[in-house]
Each structure stands twice: as structure tokens, then as C-alpha cells.
Amino acid sequence: MNSTVSVKEPHRPFTTKELVLTAMFTALIAVCSIISIPIGEISFTLQTFAVFCALNVIGGRNGLFSVLVYILLGCVGLPVFSKMQSGAGVITGPTGGYILGFVLMALVYWGGTKLFGRSLPVRVALMVVGLILCYTFGTIWFVFGYTKSGSDMTFIHAMELCVLPYIPGDVVKLILALVITERIKKHADI
Template sequence: MNDSSALNKNKFSTKELVLTAMFAAVMAVCSWIAIPIGSIPITLQTFAVFCALGLLGGRNGTFAIAVYILLGAIGLPVFTNFKGGIGALTGPTGGYILGFILMALLYWAGTKLFGHKLPVSIALMAVGLAVCYLFGTIWFVCGYSNGKTKMTFMGALDVCVFPYLPFDIIKLVLATVICSRIKKYISI
């Protein structure tokens, strides 16, 4: 392989750029669709992350998630409850949003190593979700425990993970079913 073909392989095509931007927008819209069940609502945000990875693959899905997070970081109201800015990312629940990057990087590396078969994709998304939960929960404990109040790891799991886990499993299953059907008919 010569140097110019290696460079072209690393470049994004126009189609990839458009799909990356589109999925960043889809993540924003899905984060706005919320069912309040306490201090942290149920959203379709993780569903959009699963779809971005399932349809775009590891590389483009990771970049779509990064664009989504960067849009929120600069202040656009793309996060749940129309929040944006660094404060949304550095707050107690910001670790779950930042954990999407870890989920995507794990998916990208896993598909490079093990391929793109459906069982591999499902397993990588499930492990990625667990990593996102772990990172977000540790972040929540550190952000919530501010000297006056303390939060235990189990307490954070009770508040931030256990109520949402069944919904996220349903979102993962729906996303993989939808993505596998879409991929049969559309070349993405």
C-alpha cells in the first residue's frame, strides 16, 4: 500500500461526514425525548448511541458521539432537558455522557479485533454500556460527594443505574434489530 492510498483510507468521505453530523443531531433530539422518573429522566440518548455505532461502525460512530459531546460542551442545548455547556459535562451526571466515548472506543477496537458480526456487535455494545455505567457512576460519586454529603458507590448505582438498566437493555435490543434490518437495504 502506498502513502497516498493510506492517507485516503483515513479521510472521511462526504457521505461519512454527512452521516456523522446527522447522527450527532439524532443524539441531540433523542436526548430531548425524556420521561421524568426522578432526578434523572429516561431518554432515548443511549438508543441513538447504539444506532450510531450499529449503523456507522466504530470509527464514524465514535466521531458522531464526539461531535455531539463537543456541541454540548460549547453550550448548545443538546443534552437532556435542553442543557448544554461544560457544567452539564462536569456535573454529577456528566460522566455518563462522557462514558459514551468510552463505549464507542471499545466498540471500535472490538470490531477491529473480532469483526462486525451481529453477536459481536451486541456483546460489544453491552460491555460498552457496562463501561459507561461504571465510569458514570464513579464520576457521580465523586461529583456528588462534596464534603457536606457523601454518596456511596452502591447508593449511586441505586439512583443512576438500576432503574435505567432494563430500559437500556430494551434500547440495545431495539437498536440492534433496527440496525440489522436497515443495513440489509441501505449501504451506509
């Protein structure tokens, strides 16, 4: 009887440098979320800029952990969410899906760079796809949160409120994140 043995690839532990960079980008996401301009239902923040920077500098795996630690810090009570809010209620509230969408952005980036490499066009495409998934997931969450409370909200109306006004700013944030992080990577040992 012939049996094959599958060898599972061992999980690579974080290096000290990766832990420090992950913590640094967690802090950047927190600071960028506190800087907010209220516009309708959702404030304009620099969170997506910070997530784009994290993904482009430290990659999908470490970027994912930065996002997860950021969310965990907010859920346990540190005021790291928009408007210096905190608590699990922010995540479970109508706009929490957009924050959880950052996890999708990092997962898409991580998986995509493993499959297609880290060339600039691939990274840009993955960040755009991740942002679209973040918008979609967040909008579905938003609609569910509103309709759960007895209010009427359609997906199209939620897109008009929560996505369309933010697309130009997110495009600018993506471009700025790429320009800044590419320069940082040239001059730093990252």
C-alpha cells in the first residue's frame, strides 16, 4: 500500500522588525482614524490611507495583523475609531462594516501578492479590489444595521450616502499612499 505524506509548510514567526512595523502601522491607522471630518452618516478620515500605507510597506500578512490589532484596541475601549469612539458597539453599529472591510482589503492584498507577485500594477489592482470589497461589505452592513432598527434603507441609497462621496478622496489617498511609501521603501531598510 502506497501512502503519500503531505508536508505542511511551517508558519513563519514574526521577526522583531515585523512586530515593530506592525505596531507602528496599527498606531498610524488609529491616528488617521481620529483625524476626521464629519460628512453625513460617515466621517471622512484617513483610515484607508493608513491601511494602504501598511499594505504597501509591510505587506498583506503584517498589514492584516495591523488592522486586526487596531480593531481589537477599539473594541476593548481605546478611543481609536472615528471621532475618538471605542467599544464593540462601533463595530456592530451601522458603519462598523467599513472598519471590518479593512480586514478584507488586507486579505485580498495578501492572497493576491502571493499569487501574482508584488509588482506595482498588481499592488495597485489589489488595493482597488480590496477597497471595492470594503465598500460593498460596509454598505451591506450599513443597510442591515439601518433596516434592523426599523428604518428604511436601500443598497443604492446607502451607496449614495456612504460610498459615492468618498471615492474621489479614496483615490487620492491611494495615490498619495503609493507615492509616499515607495519613497520610504527606497530610503529605509523595509
